[in-house]
Structures are given as structure tokens and as C-alpha cells.
Amino acid sequence: MKLLLVGNHTCGNRGDGAILRGLVQAIEHNTPGANIDIISRYPVSSSYLLGRDVKDDVLYRYHFKSKGGLIGKIRKALIHRTLPRVLAAKVKGQGILKYLPIPAEFQEHISKIAEYDAIIQVGGSFFVDLYGINQFEHALCALLAKKPIYMIxxxxxxxxxxxxxxxxxxxxxxxxxxxxxxxxxxxxxKKGNIPVEKVIEGVDTAWLVDSNSPIDESNYSIRHWRETISQRPTVAITMRELAPFDKRLGVTQEQYEVAFADLINQLISNGYQVLGLSTCTGIDSYHKDDRMVAQQVANKVNNPEYFHVVMDEFNDVELGQVLSYCQLTIGTRLHSAIISMNFGTPAVAINYEHKSAGIMQQLKLPELSANVESLIDGSLAKNVISMLQNIDVLKGNVSAAIENEREKGIEITKELIKRIGG
Structure with a gap:
């Protein structure tokens, strides 16, 4: 069985890395002989962080080819806007756009994927209107190649x-x-009148990451943070630039950062230290680096000696190991919460978009999701302090909920392989 996994943005986003790792581990556990190829928009760092070969996403790379001069830039912008429409018209076999040619790189990719038994579009929050129609390019190419595509x-x-x-x-x-x-x-x-006939209720594949995945126990950075965490009860947090969701939320970046600093101050005054971890860093020129947001917040904290910004480049498993030493995680990045819980530490997910609330609802732990407004008005801080006072009970509830998600994910993987023909 030969499979092509598409849609990974970058493992430099450790959430994307955990999603990809969990799916690959589940497939290989279920079908040991499976031949899996993976492509990513950032293949060098993704290969390093995932610990296996990852190939370049040629469709994504095409949009960054130099076109030369003003005319070239205008042409590039037009192609970027119209290419998914052209691909869609060719899939439908309708409309004048179906007669337009597609770039050679796309045609070559369509020909190449004929050698695979199936295309799997790895999960995450990928198909979001604010991200644009180019997100559909891999799916459209698979349909043009008449290859079965599974979105997991x-x-x-x-x-x-x-x-x-x-x-x-x-x-x-x-x-x-x-x-x-x-x-x-x-x-x-349903609200958008999008067909739901192919929908299956599933799970985030990051739950399928083996929390016993091997790491380098001699890693200096992990040993350093383990020692730091041992000195005082520790709460981990993750932050991000809110854009492009700030307008939809009605919250500015400054308001968000000030509110987080207030939350950190309250935790410190209650005897905790706070660890600023990041699932997104600037490795391999990735354009998101949450560590810089954490540094901005650090300037607003009253007792900065108890707020530590982690600058190390951990992969998702190493990040989980560090989180496992903490009491609780407060995650703006959803997958910092998922990774944390998967490694045994309860987490609160801050909902800057619907996915965080949905994941916690599915776990039947809605109290572990918090809207951004609760961060701003200070009610989140009160809830977090209350949770920390009952952390052992919360750990038991989280452990049971996660086991259910894992079992569901394993069954879906079996169904996926069965449908592909394995």
C-alpha cells in the first residue's frame, strides 16, 4: 500500500507536527508494511522535527517562484487568485475556465500521484475561509488525477x-x-449549505501520538527545564499573534497581551511560576514565532524572575515531555493543550476560533475551554486558580476522556485502511 500524505503546513508548528506524527504512527501500527510519503511546505525543518524524510510541497512552492518585474508580479497575483478556480472548473468539466492551462508543476504533480493508492489530507484547521481558496489545491489535484482522497x-x-x-x-x-x-x-x-454526506465523526490525530515515543534523555534543554520546574509549582502557557482572527474577535493584540500578563501576575502571586512555551517558532524561516509574543508579555510581568520564556526548538514529543512536568497548561494554541493532555497534564484551551471549544466539547470537558473574553475580563484567572486547587481530580477526568478519543481514533484508522484496500 502506497500512500501520499498532503496538507502539512510545517512541523515548525508543533501542532501540525503532532497531527502528522499521530496519523503516521497509527497507520504504521495498523499496517506495518505501508509505504508512506509525506510532503510539507517546510520540508527541511519538518524532516528534522518529525525524525523522518519529508518532501517539498511543489504546489505551495510554485506560488513563490520569481516572476520578474511589475508585469510578472501582477501575473503572479492573478494566477494565485484564479488557479483554484481553474482547477475546480476542470474537475467539474464546466465553465470557460476549464479551457485555461494549468502550470507545468501542477500537471507534473497530478501525473505523479497516479502511482499512489490513495491521497490522505492530514488534519488540522486548514479549510478556513480566512485562509483562502488555495487551501483546496491538493484536493483538487487529487480529484483531477481521479485518485481517492481521504481527509482525516x-x-x-x-x-x-x-x-x-x-x-x-x-x-x-x-x-x-x-x-x-x-x-x-x-x-x-450545515449552516453554510456544505454537503455533509461524506462526514464521519472523528478525532484529532494528535491524540494518537505515543506519549512514550523515544526522546534524547541527555538533551540539555529538557534537563534544564525539568530542574527549573522542580523548584516551584509550574503552569505552562502558550500565546500567539491573534491576527487574522483579531477582527473577528474584536480584541486587539495589546489587550490580549496585557490580559495574559495580568493572568501571569495572579498565578505568581498564588505561588506558581509560569513557563512560556511555544508550538510555533521561526525555525526554517517560518513566519510565526510565538516566542516573540511571550517576550512582549514578559516585559509586562511584575515579577519576571518567575516567568520563563522557553526559546529552545523542541519537537512535539519533547514539548510534551516538558509539559508533563507542569501542573496545568493554558493554551492559546489548541495543540499545546492537546499535547499537554496527551502527556498527562490537564490544559485549558483559549478559543480564538471554534476548533478549541469543539475539541473540549467532544472530550465532554467544556470547562477546559475558555473564550478570549474571559481572559480579558479576568474570570479565566479565577477559574484557573480553582482548577489548580483540585488538580488531581481534573487529571483523572482528563485521562479517562483522552483514552476514549484514542480508541475512537484507532478505529477510524482501521476503517481508513480498510476503505483504501489494506
């Missing part, structure tokens, strides 16, 4: 832009499986 562990929507919705309707109706990791996405699909 996704959050989708909102659907508030009509061109995005039109392509979503076509793609989601023609995939073999669209496995959603939470129910709010299903509701958004």
Missing part, C-alpha cells in the same frame, strides 16, 4: 465567503471520507 481529523469553516463555499461544496462532496475532529465544524457546514 479536520476542523472546517466558518463558511462566510461565497467563492470559498462553492469550492468547499464541490470538494467535500467528492472526497471518500471527511473525518471531523469536533462537532462545531459539522454545524458550520
Amino acid at each position: 481529523g479536520h476542523s472546517v469553516g466558518p463558511f462566510e465567503q461565497e467563492v470559498f463555499n462553492d469550492i468547499a461544496r464541490m470538494v467535500f462532496s467528492q472526497v471518500e471520507m471527511l473525518v471531523l475532529r469536533e462537532a462545531i465544524s459539522y454545524d458550520l457546514m
